[in-house]
Amino acid sequence: MVGREGLRTEDLNSCFEKLMVFVGGGGATDGAKMGGGGAIADWKDIPMELLLRIVSLVDDRTVIVASGVCSGWRDAICWGLTQLSLSWCKNNMNNLVLSLAPKFTKLHTLILRQDKPQLQDNAVETIANCCHDLMDLDLSKSFKLSDRSLYALAHGCQNLTKLNISGCSAFSDTALAYLASFCRKLKYLNLVDAIGYNCNQLQTLSLGWCEKVGDAGVMSLAYGCPDLRALDLCGCVLITDDSVVALANNCPHLRSLGLYFCQNITDKAMYSLAHSGMKNKRDMWESMKNRYDEEGLMNLNISQCTALTPPAVQAVCDSFPALHTCPGRHSLIISGCLNLTSVHCACAFQAHRAPSALPHSAH
Numbered sequence: 001m002v003g004r005e006g007l008r009t010e011d012l013n014s015c016f017e018k019l020m021v022f023v024g025g026g027g028a029t030d031g032a033k034m035g036g037g038g039a040i041a042d043w044k045d046i047p048m049e050l051l052l053r054i055v056s057l058v059d060d061r062t063v064i065v066a067s068g069v070c071s072g073w074r075d076a077i078c079w080g081l082t083q084l085s086l087s088w089c090k091n092n093m094n095n096l097v098l099s100l101a102p103k104f105t106k107l108h109t110l111i112l113r114q115d116k117p118q119l120q121d122n123a124v125e126t127i128a129n130c131c132h133d134l135m136d137l138d139l140s141k142s143f144k145l146s147d148r149s150l151y152a153l154a155h156g157c158q159n160l161t162k163l164n165i166s167g168c169s170a171f172s173d174t175a176l177a178y179l180a181s182f183c184r185k186l187k188y189l190n191l192v193d194a195i196g197y198n199c200n201q202l203q204t205l206s207l208g209w210c211e212k213v214g215d216a217g218v219m220s221l222a223y224g225c226p227d228l229r230a231l232d233l234c235g236c237v238l239i240t241d242d243s244v245v246a247l248a249n250n251c252p253h254l255r256s257l258g259l260y261f262c263q264n265i266t267d268k269a270m271y272s273l274a275h276s277g278m279k280n281k282r283d284m285w286e287s288m289k290n291r292y293d294e295e296g297l298m299n300l301n302i303s304q305c306t307a308l309t310p311p312a313v314q315a316v317c318d319s320f321p322a323l324h325t326c327p328g329r330h331s332l333i334i335s336g337c338l339n340l341t342s343v344h345c346a347c348a349f350q351a352h353r354a355p356s357a358l359p360h361s362a363h
Contacts, residue, residue, distance in 0.1 A: 128156025
């Protein structure tokens, strides 16, 4: 029915004949009865409701071709289409957006994810000028976009609830703040990759309960932000050991790490942290730098990480003396992990040895 280059008129005629046989039980020459008593004698006579139903079942490339068949189809599709993806377009996506955005003004979802950068600011500006009902926009890997695009979206697409700009490496803090001040309905903003690419001096970041953040985003942070000191990943349920390994290997200054409820984390992540602690200790003694500046992890939250075992967590505790399980100094937080109750910091061992070290009092 649909070739890679689109639909031709003879294709549509053939499909119409098959549709009429299926719907009416007879040949296309007899026509198919419509609900109002009329007959569909040609594919151009298909009612809008039926056309939109058909459109909902075919791929986006076919929808675009169908919108150019006749003015009736164009108007129906342009009015009724709410979702569109152009990620299949490997070349000339920018020109395609410039052509389609003024037609498909009722879009709620627009996916423009790219394998290689094609989109430019003028395409996003056209979207902002025409698609005011847009709620979900994916611009991931749009390396050519600048702050102009964010300023345009801030003014033209204030109904956005979801915006994916991962891999967009040219956006500034000022433009992001400007966007946030206008798009008050945003619930999901993926810019982890953008941070990793741009903010190489970043030290503190909270991504707590950003449930869509995965390994790719955290690894981008680890590779792009080597001076990271505090990272909250609590509730980032998609991340795995790969994220923690990347942080352990690339962020030697990490002092605080929140992994609460990251239940895909296993012993592999803990041993990676422990190994990084031992390596940092060797580097510390070799360079004779300020000990407190090279102390390693001082706060680790692994509550509800139920796949962890005592030996792995104890290895982390042994590698980082600043991690405490003793009362009043809890910095290794393991609540909800009943199998980790045997893990103790150095203070606990010293407390057990202290009574035996005291001299006996004279009788």
